[in-house]
Amino acid sequence: MSLSLIWAQARGGVIGRDGDIPWQVPEDQAGFRRLTKGHAVIMGRATWDSLPERFRPLPGRLNVVLTRDPAWRAEGATVAHSPQEALAAARAWNAEATEDAEATEGAQATDREVWVMGGGAVYATFLPMASRLVVTEVDLDVPGDTFAPAVGPQWLPEAGQSEDWLLSRTGTRYRFVHYRRAEPEPVM
Template structure:
């Protein structure tokens, strides 16, 4: 999954309810364990880029996300998150994630990025502001669609007509979570 320039593909991954709702009050207003497992399977072994608020919304026991280089975009020059690397801009975060050189990511994470496949993906995992700033750079979207009406204050970025559905799981219909929420996984490319 490498881009045309040989660099890792940038992918965005999120879950959304009807109306593109991806969050409320700094968290997800639903619980779909199967989506969390899908998120883990999809991003495992790859660098993940997130905003500071997304980092802070993760339960402390899951910070940093294990098995992934955690890169946090923040405007706070003195910010530090145990197990994460801070980046002052989206560009810096993506450069850190894409780097194959012995740089700060390697210093912080040891061999986590060493030997990763050259077709690795850099996953942008939120929040909404970061999605909006990176969707124009992305080549892949992995969206868990939830068949759910819920109030929310955070929405997914608009997807233009250039995005095409590559695959839907299931191909027709929906899975049903053990929490009772219907969902499906949709992968889009451009």
Template structure:
């Protein structure tokens, strides 16, 4: 199980149900990593996807909702993160902020093995924020290996992958 998100310097990941920047290279990176794997998201994240992209193609789309009557074309539902991850252990968790926080809090129980974070080199207005990455996570890969990539939209960004540190002892 893996988590994936993009965040601004100030930790913002969303504003008003949208991503507060446009980096096509990050969208391509997301698609390449998650293609062929289930994606787990909260209901607000599902609702924030433009209709033409719902469901995300080539992936089972699992939507977490407390409303047992909720349904939408192309969405599979789960009532909890535990249920979703037990049914789809090879899934990518793609948001939102509450789901990320819960997944990190229960990472060892849920089997979260990696975090894939796109750092965006700007401060953005936001109402949804990335969770704090604790000391149990260590960076294992950065692309580019030094400095920043520059999007065709002019925004600097880089991809980081974190793995859980092995307990000492």
């Protein structure tokens, strides 16, 4: 099982403001759906709250929600009270999904990924355990209150996976940058 972080950031690393994302890049949302569909996603409770009700749980994915509140529940959310519990839930779901796929398709199911999808502190918590970062840079100066984790020199842009600037149909410039660790994979 490998762990990847996925986020979109404006200039200066802004990822959110007032419980929302302060821009619209639908092409980025489509990329997010394509990459995460069929996998487990881990998010903080505030990110879950930020999703429009009609979109949650995110379909076709295990939605693991981190909270410290022992009473918190939501339909379609798998609750975890620590990062370890979140990873254990994702691992168990992956194992079950892989068994099902092997039983029905008679083939070796491919290794599943786990995607960490925010917000700020949750990215920082999982960064040391991740092997890949999928970042969308949005070419905007916007004020924010939530920030992406710092991507240190141990992260190298992945060859062939980083694109030139693209123009969203909303008029905003954006580009995808994928990073891999320059050092050995972390042991989870």
